[in-house]
Structures are given as structure tokens and as C-alpha cells.
Amino acid sequence: MFSDSEAEARITDSRRRSDTPPDGAPSGPLASKWTRHKDTSKLISPANRRKYTIIVVGSGLAGAAAAATLSEQGYNVKCFCYQDSPRRAHSIAAQGGINAAKNYHNDGDSVHRLFYETIKGGDFRAREANVHRLAEVSALIIDQCVAQGVPFAREYGGLLANRSFGGTQVSRTFYAAGQTGQQLLLGAYQALSKEISNGGVKMYSRTEMLDLVTVDGHAKGVVVRDMVTGKISSHAGDAVLLCTGGYGNVFYLSTNAKGCNVTATWRAHKRGAYFANPCYTQIHPTCIPVSGAYQSKLTLMSESLRNDGRCWVPKRKEDCGKPPASIAEEDRDYYLERKYPSFGNLAPRDIASRAAKEQCDDGRGVGPGGLGVYLDFADSIKRLGRKAIEERYGNLFQMYEQITGENAYEQPMRIFPAVHYTMGGLWVDYNLMSNIPGLHVLGEANFSDHGANRLGASALMQGLADGYFVIPATLPNYLATQKPGAVSERDADFKRVEAEVNERTSKLLSINGKRSADSFHRELGLLIWDKCGMARTKEGLTEALRKIPALREEFWSNLRVPGSGDQFNPQLELAGRVADFLEFGELLCNDALQREESCGGHFRSEYQDEGEARRDDDQFSYVAAWEYTGDLSRPKLHKEWLEYQEVHFSTRSYR
Amino acid sequence: MAVQKTSLDLTLKIWRQAGPDAAGRFETHEAKGIPDSASFLEMLDIVNERIITEGGDPVAFDHDCREGICGMCSLVINGMPHGPNRGVTTCQLHMRSFRSGDTIWIEPFRANAFPVIRDLAVDRRAFDRIVQAGGYVSVRTGSAPEANGLPVPKQDADAAFTAAACIGCGACVAACKNASAMLFVSAKVTHLNLLPQGKPEAQKRALSMVRAMDAEGFGNCTNQYECEAVCPKSISADYIRKLNRDYRNSSLADIAG
Numbered sequence: 075m076f077s078d079s080e081a082e083a084r085i086t087d088s089r090r091r092s093d094t095p096p097d098g099a100p101s102g103p104l105a106s107k108w109t110r111h112k113d114t115s116k117l118i119s120p121a122n123r124r125k126y127t128i129i130v131v132g133s134g135l136a137g138a139a140a141a142a143t144l145s146e147q148g149y150n151v152k153c154f155c156y157q158d159s160p161r162r163a164h165s166i167a168a169q170g171g172i173n174a175a176k177n178y179h180n181d182g183d184s185v186h187r188l189f190y191e192t193i194k195g196g197d198f199r200a201r202e203a204n205v206h207r208l209a210e211v212s213a214l215i216i217d218q219c220v221a222q223g224v225p226f227a228r229e230y231g232g233l234l235a236n237r238s239f240g241g242t243q244v245s246r247t248f249y250a251a252g253q254t255g256q257q258l259l260l261g262a263y264q265a266l267s268k269e270i271s272n273g274g275v276k277m278y279s280r281t282e283m284l285d286l287v288t289v290d291g292h293a294k295g296v297v298v299r300d301m302v303t304g305k306i307s308s309h310a311g312d313a314v315l316l317c318t319g320g321y322g323n324v325f326y327l328s329t330n331a332k333g334c335n336v337t338a339t340w341r342a343h344k345r346g347a348y349f350a351n352p353c354y355t356q357i358h359p360t361c362i363p364v365s366g367a368y369q370s371k372l373t374l375m376s377e378s379l380r381n382d383g384r385c386w387v388p389k390r391k392e393d394c395g396k397p398p399a400s401i402a403e404e405d406r407d408y409y410l411e412r413k414y415p416s417f418g419n420l421a422p423r424d425i426a427s428r429a430a431k432e433q434c435d436d437g438r439g440v441g442p443g444g445l446g447v448y449l450d451f452a453d454s455i456k457r458l459g460r461k462a463i464e465e466r467y468g469n470l471f472q473m474y475e476q477i478t479g480e481n482a483y484e485q486p487m488r489i490f491p492a493v494h495y496t497m498g499g500l501w502v503d504y505n506l507m508s509n510i511p512g513l514h515v516l517g518e519a520n521f522s523d524h525g526a527n528r529l530g531a532s533a534l535m536q537g538l539a540d541g542y543f544v545i546p547a548t549l550p551n552y553l554a555t556q557k558p559g560a561v562s563e564r565d566a567d568f569k570r571v572e573a574e575v576n577e578r579t580s581k582l583l584s585i586n587g588k589r590s591a592d593s594f595h596r597e598l599g600l601l602i603w604d605k606c607g608m609a610r611t612k613e614g615l616t617e618a619l620r621k622i623p624a625l626r627e628e629f630w631s632n633l634r635v636p637g638s639g640d641q642f643n644p645q646l647e648l649a650g651r652v653a654d655f656l657e658f659g660e661l662l663c664n665d666a667l668q669r670e671e672s673c674g675g676h677f678r679s680e681y682q683d684e685g686e687a688r689r690d691d692d693q694f695s696y697v698a699a700w701e702y703t704g705d706l707s708r709p710k711l712h713k714e715w716l717e718y719q720e721v722h723f724s725t726r727s728y729r
Numbered sequence: 730m731a732v733q734k735t736s737l738d739l740t741l742k743i744w745r746q747a748g749p750d751a752a753g754r755f756e757t758h759e760a761k762g763i764p765d766s767a768s769f770l771e772m773l774d775i776v777n778e779r780i781i782t783e784g785g786d787p788v789a790f791d792h793d794c795r796e797g798i799c800g801m802c803s804l805v806i807n808g809m810p811h812g813p814n815r816g817v818t819t820c821q822l823h824m825r826s827f828r829s830g831d832t833i834w835i836e837p838f839r840a841n842a843f844p845v846i847r848d849l850a851v852d853r854r855a856f857d858r859i860v861q862a863g864g865y866v867s868v869r870t871g872s873a874p875e876a877n878g879l880p881v882p883k884q885d886a887d888a889a890f891t892a893a894a895c896i897g898c899g900a901c902v903a904a905c906k907n908a909s910a911m912l913f914v915s916a917k918v919t920h921l922n923l924l925p926q927g928k929p930e931a932q933k934r935a936l937s938m939v940r941a942m943d944a945e946g947f948g949n950c951t952n953q954y955e956c957e958a959v960c961p962k963s964i965s966a967d968y969i970r971k972l973n974r975d976y977r978n979s980s981l982a983d984i985a986g
């Protein structure tokens with residue numbers, strides 16, 4: 075912990091001089107930065123807006139909200155997604171809820187409190203000004219969604235209901251049963267549909283962005299593939315917004331949808347955009363475990379289960395194969411209650427996840443492959459009755475039974491941690507613009523608001539904040555410097571990138587080897603999960619960094635992509651995404667290797683004090699922004715040192 | 730805990746069709762040793778993996794979330810959209826619902842308004858165009874009043890949510906002998922028209938969405954309610970009855986106005 079004067083001294087320390095572009099936030103008091111920024115931001119006159127074309131890649135919460143709002147303001151918008159409809163973006167799967175500092179419960183919540191908890195939850199690795207803005211606009215999001223007809227849960231008096239989520243002491247989470255993401259996305263999708271029918275947005279579904287086009291160093295368009303006809307073409311615009319979600323599928327198994335990918339952001343990275351903090355990945359403790367080698371994805375079960383379930387494994391390895399009911403109470407290890415007596419089963423996500431892994435590493439895991447722990451409701455059922463548990467978690471127990479064929483009222487659930495969210499992403503400034511002028515990045519695709527770890531119910535908030543309220547105010551700062559319509563798809567820069575994309579696609583199709591794209595993806599995922607998952611070591615990361623290039627080499631010589639490029643070809647789409655994951659995986663491990671500390675979702679086994687993460691603010695309180703150098707094994711590190719005006723570093727402790 | 734491993738040997742009759750205008754046919758595949766804990770789509774992954782390594786042409790099908798919420802997966806399995814189990818999508822169906830030795834017929838969702846793209850994947854953009862015709866509340870970002878300014882009776886909010894749970898998969902259309910989209914349309918109209926925020930445009934919404942549905946080539950509803958039986962979200966056919974009433978009223982108002 076540092077005092078004000080110490081913090082001041084550290085900022086002027088020459089060692090801590092940032093070499094990223096300026097973050098662009100105005101100086102002065104934190105709480106009024108956003109207002110001042112809006113007041114001094116450039117405006118585009120309504121008559122001129124229609125002359126600007128904005129390319130929005132992605133139709134999740136961030137993309138749909140941005141596309142709809144910019145179109146309402148009069149800009150010409152082109153929006154792209156890879157699904158058959160914008161309504162199917164991965165945001166649809168979010169369950170738990172969305173935070174907002176409305177303080178409807180009069181329980182002491184405020185913009186400041188939400189801001190502070192987000193910074194602290196992010197383990198002091200997020201940018202203060204961005205996070206404060208997020209907390210400020212959170213309340214507006216709820217107003218907007220309600221006006222669109224999002225059917226949030228309500229109390230008997232007709233007012234909006236809230237719950238406390240993820241261990242917070244205030245009730246600020248708005249929800250729609252266990253389908254909050256679905257309802258918020260449908261709200262944004264309907265707003266987008268309204269603008270499509272007004273002619274302001276042209277929607278391109280089943281269209282995948284395969285590259286970014288820069289003209290004189292500015293992002294001016296994208297090259298895309300029509301996934302139905304296979305046609306590769308360009309779209310020119312005055313600015314490009316990437317809202318393409320997270321990269322969790324680099325681990326192969328994750329709670330993300332199968333199509334989630336890093337292609338858009340990775341291609342932009344290879345065109346010059348800095349990739350920030352890729353090693354910050356969030357692992358969720360309560361997912362349904364892997365049941366076999368054919369497993370294609372993992373399913374999240376709401377964390378709320380830990381309110382009434384107790385985590386345990388057998389004390390003795392030889393008991394692991396026995397039916398749980400036959401294991402006597404004294405032979406069970408309720409490891410979370412034992413290790414963290416004050417938080418017990420409600421220990422934070424990263425701690426609960428690592429503790430489960432430790433038990434399994436110790437050979438005391440249960441279920442297939444020994445990769446699971448029990449989450450037992452027997453005591454709660456005894457205390458509250460089966461009916462109460464059914465009311466609270468009925469749908470989750472049902473989902474569990476569908477997937478595993480087991481009845482969790484009668485035997486304990488088996489759970490295991492899974493990759494869930496990625497805090498890293500493309501580096502952006504306060505305007506959400508990357509270091510490539512004109513390229514803006516929103517939602518999970520950017521790095522900006524969650525530091526090293528994200529609080530529950532804050533990703534939906536950030537996606538919608540970026541799309542509805544931030545980008546509409548900040549984009550004109552860039553547009554005002556640009557003459558609209560200055561570039562066209564016919565320009566040489568577009569033709570060159572198109573040719574490169576065509577060449578790459580032909581190459582994928584012509585290798586004609588023996589292995590499927592999926593088999594490479596699985597192999598990569600296992601390696602990354604093993605060496606760069608819940609716990610990382612220098613040794614393991616070094617090994618991964620040796621193996622990834624070799625796997626990539628095999629990919630490019632032994633891949634088999636059936637079919638042709640001019641048809642609907644899911645195998646070709648997959649191959650392109652896996653090719654990018656095989657490159658990105660190396661950057662992920664490099665980032666984890668350089669960060670010789672443990673913070674948030676990044677745990678380096680060498681840096682701990684008896685299991686507690688050891689953060690090193692002196693050496694590592696920076697954003698790691700990586701530049702592509704042309705050599706995948708030698709990315710260049712730029713540092714944005716984090717300077718805190720309002721908060722002081724403190725250490726988390728859950729013992 | 731001892732986990733029983735059971736595996737199935739199956740005969741699959743899979744619809745193959747090169748493109749929208751090509752003729753289709755069933756192709757037979759033997760799927761051996763399929764773990765009963767695998768999902769239906771994982772079973773197809775296993776089949777495809779083998780086809781690829783043997784140098785063949787894998788089966789194209791749509792999917793994304795694989796947890797029953799995005800509405801991307803489809804498939805008619807043994808004549809039933811989303812397969813034999815009620816209240817689940819194809820991606821949530823697991824192989825333990827089948828027996829070793831079974832023959833399974835796998836087809837795309839069929840409807841004139843859903844042309845086949847390839848094999849089992851179809852084009853459902855007609856649903857998007859129906860929503861564009863009025864499935865929204867016309868509110869600009871930033872112009873919303875304070876969220877708690879207008880209380881909404883809990884029962885209305887809950888009922889609206891139940892209708893809004895539709896995932897837009899199109900199973901209702903595939904199940905209907907007239908390929909009607911009334912369940913889809915009525916669910917959206919019900920969701921928005923129940924809420925005070927959706928009331929100002931209620932009549933116009935019902936009218937334009939039904940007209941858009943007709944224009945897309947979906948059939949008429951003749952009250953068979955096969956749609957309700959296959960809906961993975963158990964959306965109620967009562968909404969159709971309600972929509973029919975709203976539609977009649979709106980049409981009258983339209984004529985009068």
C-alpha cells in the first residue's frame with residue numbers, strides 16, 4: 075500500500091514512463107472527467123453525418139448497441155456478424171445479470187462504490203478514468219433497456235428487482251430470470267432491427283471479417299467472406315468498430331459459443347493494433363465437468379449455487395471412485411471451508427477455481443478423469459427442504475440432469491472450473507480508439523475496464539455502456555478529423571488485402587494433409603489449458619512456447635480442409651479461426667511469462683504466499699500492450715503505467 | 730464415483746444437399762461406439778471427424794452456443810424438430826435418449842421461407858425481416874425516462890418475459906404442415922404489447938408483423954398447434970389466439986383509419 079506522496083513519487087519515476095499513445099482522458103477531478111470530455115468533444119453536424127460510413131463488426135451487446143445508436147444519430151452503418159442472425163451473438167448466453175449503480179435498495183451503493191469495487195476486483199490493473207465512466211453510465215443503461223421493453227424481473231409493487239451477485243454487499247444486479255443476456259441482446263437486436271428497417275443500417279449476417287484495411291495508417295475498411303457463397307469482398311468506411319467478443323476459445327473448451335474467435339482482433343493486431351494483457355483470463359468455478367474426449371464445449375452453472383452447496387472431495391485418493399453417499403462425513407474434505415473459513419464456499423471465482431484444481435492435482439478429484447469436485451446440496455435440502463432448493467435452482471438442476479443424466483437432489487453435483495471470459499483485448503484509449511487511428515474496439519474485444527479480473531454482471535454493463543453511450547460521444551472526435559467518403563473499395567490498399575485473404579484461403583484449402591482443423595484446435599487448447607490455465611509457471615510457459623510453433627508448423631503442412639472456397643464451408647471457417655488461435659496462443663503465453671507476479675485471473679505459481687496471490691505493484695502495475703513485429707516469437711512490449719488519482723493499492727485477502 | 734460408459738452403434742440417414750437449388754438425398758452413415766453421454770451435435774462431430782480423416786465430405790449443420798439459447802441449431806430428428814424430447818433444442822439432446830441399433834433420420838428444417846443453404850443448414854433471415862417490420866419499441870438511445878418512473882405489474886412483466894423467451898430457432902415453422910410462423914410472431918407481439926412501453930405501437934406492430942410474415946411466404950395457421958409441442962422454450966399457442974384477436978382489431982382500425 076502506498077501513501078499519496080509515495081504514489082506521486084512513483085509516477086514521476088523515469089522507469090515508469092509509458093510508451094503507449096496517451097490515454098486521452100482529460101485531466102482534473104476523476105468524477106467529472108467524463109462530463110468534461112463530452113462537453114469538449116467534437117460534434118458532426120446532423121446534415122453531414124449521413125456522409126460518414128461506419129463499419130461495425132459484431133452484433134453482440136456492444137456491436138448491436140453501437141450500430142443502432144449511430145444509425146439513430148444519422149450515420150450510415152454497415153454491421154457484420156458470423157451467425158445467421160444478429161440476435162444469436164454470444165451475449166445471448168449470459169445468465170446472471172447486469173450491474174448498475176441505481177441504489178434502488180438504499181443500501182449504500184453509489185457510482186463511486188461501483189467504480190471502486192470494479193478497480194479492486196480487477197486487482198488494480200484497470201485504468202481509473204475508464205472504470206469511473208463505466209460506473210457513471212451504468213444507470214442510463216437500465217433506463218434505456220426498460221424503455222425498449224426488456225422484461226427485467228420486478229417486485230410485487232411493479233418496480234425493478236435487484237439481487238446481490240458475486241459476493242458484493244449491495245444489491246445492484248438487474249436480471250431477467252437466468253436469461254439476462256438473452257433479454258438485453260434482444261432489446262439491442264430490436265433497436266438494430268428498427269434501424270435496419272429505417273435504412274440506416276445495412277446488416278450483413280453470415281459474413282466473417284477476415285482482415286482489416288488501413289489506408290495511410292488509418293483503419294478504413296474490412297475484407298470479409300460471405301459464408302454462404304464464399305465470395306471475398308471489401309467494405310470501405312470512415313471508421314471501423316470491432317465488437318467481436320473475447321478469445322476464450324483459444325483454450326478449445328470454454329463456456330463460449332463454438333464460433334467465438336480471435337480472428338477480427340488478431341488480424342487487426344497483425345495490421346498494427348496493440349494487443350493488451352492477453353494473459354488476463356477468467357476461469358469460472360462452477361461449470362459442468364468434461365465427460366469425455368469428444369466434449370465440444372463446457373456449460374456454466376450459475377455461481378449462485380455456491381450459496382447453498384458445499385464443495386468437497388474425498389480425503390483419501392482411494393475413495394474417489396466410490397459412490398459419494400458411501401463416503402462418511404469424517405472422510406470428506408470440505409476444502410473451501412477448511413482453507414477460507416470466513417468466506418467458505420463463497421470464496422471469489424479465482425480462489426474457488428484454483429482450490430478445486432489443487433484437489434484434483436492432488437489426485438482427489440471425482441468423476442471422469444478425476445477432473446471434478448462435488449457440490450453437495452444434501453445439508454441445504456435437510457435444512458430448507460427439497461422444495462426450497464427446487465424453487466431456487468430448479469432450472470439449473472434440470473440443465474445438469476440433461477447434460478449428465480444425474481439427479482442432483484439425490485447425489486452431489488460434480489463441478490469443475492472452465493474458461494469463461496477474457497479481460498485482455500485490443501488496447502484502446504479513453505475514446506475507445508486503438509493505436510491505429512479510426513480503429514475503435516468495444517465490449518469484450520477491448521481490454522479497458524476489468525483489469526486483471528472482472529466482477530460478475532459487469533461484462534453486460536460494459537458492452538452496453540460502450541455501445542449505447544460511450545462510442546456515440548467519442549467517435550466524432552475521430553470523424554471530425556476526416557473527410558467523409560475519402561476511400562473506396564476500388565483503391566489499391568483494398569485490392570492488396572483482398573488478394574492476401576484470397577491467397578490465405580486457397581492455402582488452407584490446398585494443404586490436403588491428414589488432420590482436421592478441430593483436432594489441431596483441441597491439441598492447442600489442451601496445451602494452453604495445461605500450461606497457461608489456472609496456474610502458470612515459467613517452466614510450463616516456456617514449454618508451451620516451444621510446442622506452439624511446432625504445432626503451427628504441423629497445421630500448415632498436415633491440415634485437411636474438405637470442400638471448396640466458393641460454398642458454405644464450416645470446415646474452412648474453422649480452419650481460419652484455428653490458424654489465428656495458433657498464433658495468438660503464443661502471445662498469450664508470452665504475456666503470462668513476462669508478468670512475474672500473480673494478480674486477478676493470472677496466477678504464477680512462483681509468486682504466491684501460501685496460496686495467496688503475490689501482486690507486485692512496483693514492477694508490474696502497467697498495461698502490457700504488445701506490438702506485432704512480423705516475428706511471432708518476438709512481439710514488442712509497450713507499457714502503459716497505471717496512475718491512480720483516487721484509489722490506493724490494497725491487497726485482497728479472503729482467509 | 731464409478732461412471733458407467735455405455736456406447737451406441739447407430740445407423741444415420743442424413744440429408745445431403747449441395748446447395749439451395751441442388752437436388753437432395755439421404756446418405757447412410759454407420760456411427761459406431763458413440764458414447765451415450767455425448768450430445769447429439771457431438772455425435773455429428775465424431776461422424777464428421779471420421780469423414781474428414783477418411784477424405785470425405787463432412788456434413789454441414791448450424792450450431793453456436795450449444796446450450797439451448799442462441800437458436801442457431803436446428804435439425805429434424807426422426808421427424809421431430811429438435812428431436813424426441815420436449816422442451817430442449819438439438820444441442821441439448823443427448824445420446825442417452827437413443828438405443829444402440831437405432832436408425833436415426835436427420836433432416837433440415839423444411840419450409841419455403843427457409844431455403845436450404847447446404848445439407849442441414851437453412852436460411853432463416855425471413856425471421857429477421859419480420860422483426861424489422863415492427864418487432865421493437867421505437868425509442869432512441871438517450872431519450873429513455875428513469876426506469877422506475879413507470880411501475881409495471883409483476884404479472885405483466887413475468888408474462889412478457891415468458892413470451893420473450895423465444896429463441897427464434899424456427900422449429901415451430903418446421904413442425905407446422907402449413908409452415909406458419911404464427912407462434913414466433915405471436916410471441917414477439919405478446920412480449921411487447923403486454924408492456925406499457927410497447928402499447929403505443931401495439932396495433933401497428935401486430936398488423937405489420939403478420940403482413941411481413943405473409944409476404945415472406947409462411948403459411949396460415951389452421952390451429953393444429955404442432956408448433957407448441959416442439960418449441961424448445963415451450964412457448965404457448967395461446968399467444969396465437971391472442972394475436973388473431975389483436976390482428977382482427979388492428980385490421981379493422983386500419984380500414985377505419
Ligand SMILES: Cc1cc2nc3c(=O)[nH]c(=O)nc-3n(C[C@H](O)[C@H](O)[C@H](O)COP(=O)(O)OP(=O)(O)OC[C@H]3O[C@@H](n4cnc5c(N)ncnc54)[C@H](O)[C@@H]3O)c2cc1C
Binds near residue numbers: 255317338531
Ligand atoms: C455462459 C456465459 C454467461 C455469462 N454471464 C454473464 C453475466 O451474467 N453477466 C455479465 O455481465 N456477463 C456475463 N458473461 C459475459 C458476457 O456475456 C460477454 O462478455 C458479453 O456478452 C460480450 O459481448 P460483446 O458484445 O463484446 O461480444 P459478443 O456477444 O461475443 O458478440 C460478438 C459479435 O461479433 C461477431 N463476430 C466475431 N468475430 C467475427 C468476425 N471475424 N467477423 C464477423 N463477425 C464476428 C459475432 O458474430 C457476434 O455478433 C457471460 C458469458 C458466458 C460465456
Ligand code: FES
Binds near residue numbers: 791792798800802
Ligand atoms: S446451438 Fe445455440 S441453441 Fe442450439
